Amino acid sequence: MTTDEQVLNYPFPGETALEPPAEWERLREQCPVAHVRLPSGDQATLLTRYDDVKRVLADPRFTRQLTAPDAARLSAEGGGVFSGEMSQIIPDMGEGHLHWRRLVARWFTAKRMIALRPAMTEIADRLVDDMVAAGPPGDLRAALGFPLPVYVICDMLGVPAEDRDRFSHWSDALLNLTRYTKAETEASQVEFFQYMSEHVTAKRAEPGEDLLSELIAVGPPEDGGLSDLQIVVTGMGLLVAGHETTANMIGKMVAMLLGDRSRWERLLADPSLVRTTVEEALRLDANAGFGLPRYLHEEIEVSGTALPRGTTVICSMASANRDEGVFDAADEMDLGRSPNQHLAFGSGIHSCLGQALARTELQVVLEVLLRRLPTLELAVPQEELRRVEGLAVGGLSELPVRW
Amino acid sequence: MKVSVDQTRCCGAGQCVLTVPEVFDQREEDGIVVLLDPEPAEEFHSTVREAAAVCPTSAITVHED
Ligand code: HEM
Numbered sequence: 441m442t443t444d445e446q447v448l449n450y451p452f453p454g455e456t457a458l459e460p461p462a463e464w465e466r467l468r469e470q471c472p473v474a475h476v477r478l479p480s481g482d483q484a485t486l487l488t489r490y491d492d493v494k495r496v497l498a499d500p501r502f503t504r505q506l507t508a509p510d511a512a513r514l515s516a517e518g519g520g521v522f523s524g525e526m527s528q529i530i531p532d533m534g535e536g537h538l539h540w541r542r543l544v545a546r547w548f549t550a551k552r553m554i555a556l557r558p559a560m561t562e563i564a565d566r567l568v569d570d571m572v573a574a575g576p577p578g579d580l581r582a583a584l585g586f587p588l589p590v591y592v593i594c595d596m597l598g599v600p601a602e603d604r605d606r607f608s609h610w611s612d613a614l615l616n617l618t619r620y621t622k623a624e625t626e627a628s629q630v631e632f633f634q635y636m637s638e639h640v641t642a643k644r645a646e647p648g649e650d651l652l653s654e655l656i657a658v659g660p661p662e663d664g665g666l667s668d669l670q671i672v673v674t675g676m677g678l679l680v681a682g683h684e685t686t687a688n689m690i691g692k693m694v695a696m697l698l699g700d701r702s703r704w705e706r707l708l709a710d711p712s713l714v715r716t717t718v719e720e721a722l723r724l725d726a727n728a729g730f731g732l733p734r735y736l737h738e739e740i741e742v743s744g745t746a747l748p749r750g751t752t753v754i755c756s757m758a759s760a761n762r763d764e765g766v767f768d769a770a771d772e773m774d775l776g777r778s779p780n781q782h783l784a785f786g787s788g789i790h791s792c793l794g795q796a797l798a799r800t801e802l803q804v805v806l807e808v809l810l811r812r813l814p815t816l817e818l819a820v821p822q823e824e825l826r827r828v829e830g831l832a833v834g835g836l837s838e839l840p841v842r843w
Numbered sequence: 844m845k846v847s848v849d850q851t852r853c854c855g856a857g858q859c860v861l862t863v864p865e866v867f868d869q870r871e872e873d874g875i876v877v878l879l880d881p882e883p884a885e886e887f888h889s890t891v892r893e894a895a896a897v898c899p900t901s902a903i904t905v906h907e908d
Pocket residue numbers: 497503504541593677678679681682683685686689732783784785786787789790791792793794795797798
């Protein structure tokens with residue numbers, strides 16, 4: 441890499457809500473290992489090709505923790521969920537991580553998701569009832585996309601639904617890399633931590649049929665379970681990891697389908713395409729947010745370039761998911777695409793623990809909307825859809841629809 | 844077609860079970876993959892190939908006859 445090589449500012453400015461920035465294709469072809477400057481001013485290395493992104497993400501040696509002294513900071517105000525003390529309470533690699541993951545994973549099996557489906561459908565139906573009663577037009581993000589995943593996670597954690605607004609505020613504040621100041625993020629973290637600590641104490645006294653109660657029931661670390669602190673942080677982590685991501689994806693998926701209404705009509709004609717459509721929306725999400733950071737503890741070679749130890753890498757799954765070398769007609773939305781080995785949930789042992797849940801929620805949303813509101817359409821031209829600014833997880837600020 | 848799974852690689856994401864519940868299951872206690880049918884019937888072949896392709900940890904191997 442030469443010293444006069446241009447350093448791009450990342451994330452790339454001027455991205456529209458549903459279209460990919462032109463830089464991705466250029467970088468994939470010409471500069472798969474690119475120098476970028478992050479919002480913090482620190483430099484990092486951006487990977488955009490499928491094989492490179494997949495290899496680095498799936499390498500169990502590297503994690504998203506950016507706590508090393510020479511790791512790049514993502515934003516000047518603080519690292520959001522990616523750094524800080526909270527992110528170190530749960531082991532993020534090796535045996536400890538595997539142990540934690542297996543304890544929690546029993547709540548996220550595909551079978552459990554199939555069992556949860558009727559309850560999710562009922563929640564979605566009720567939210568659609570409310571939107572229909574108030575509109576049209578309606579904001580599908582506020583009416584359905586945002587509340588559904590909070591309801592579902594709150595249910596899993598045994599948190600009462602009336603606390604869901606506080607939960608959505610906390611998840612927003614912890615993930616937002618630029619909208620909140622460091623002080624605001626920290627204040628939210630303290631409040632959220634207090635809430636969860638009290639909640640875990642209450643569950644210990646009076647267990648319910650929820651994930652936290654079951655984690656408590658396994659016993660203390662000596663008996664193969666988790667400490668109270670780890671249980672608290674697990675509860676917080678699940679909200680943060682699962683709420684905003686899914687809420688935003690609901691909005692983006694529906695926008696992609698309504699943006700070219702022939703897609704919606706194809707689904708109406710053949711609802712068996714719902715499953716592959718969800719995967720295709722995940723693959724084509726051009727507004728997936730920052731990508732995943734990895735700090736390299738050891739040197740590796742990627743696309744012929746040696747990356748020295750101490751490098752902070754940003755893996756752009758959204759660019760990788762449009763790699764022509766892997767996906768035929770990569771820029772086209774093919775509702776029946778199969779197989780669809782996209783990287784929206786990452787890859788390898790750190791890949792999304794909640795992916796079965798996220799997939800089920802997205803499928804349920806589509807099924808309910810197709811059944812309840814077949815005439816659904818965008819209430820504004822697609823170009824007017826706005827992205828939420830500053831989130832590590834990208835989304836639309838509003839999704840105005842009518843029916 | 845013969846299918847095998849590597850339980851030590853599996854991360855319990857359940858993608859295979861969502862794709863072909865007739866062939867894959869997950870252990871109750873930790874979500875790790877369980878192979879229900881190492882020689883699935885013809886009708887499942889294409890979805891089994893899909894499950895192997897999308898498994899995030901490449902824990903599923905398909906041997907075509
Ligand atoms: C469309 C929605 C979602 C997307 C796009 C998504 C994406 C991701 C990605 C890319 C990772 C990998 C992070 C890494 O490798 O550093 C991840 C990890 C994770 N996700 Fe998700 N996620 C979604 C929904 C959920 C849900 C609903 C939950 C649970 C309630 C969840 C829980 C987790 C957890 C706990 C991890 C960490 C796993 C580990 O470190 O082993 N996610 N997610």
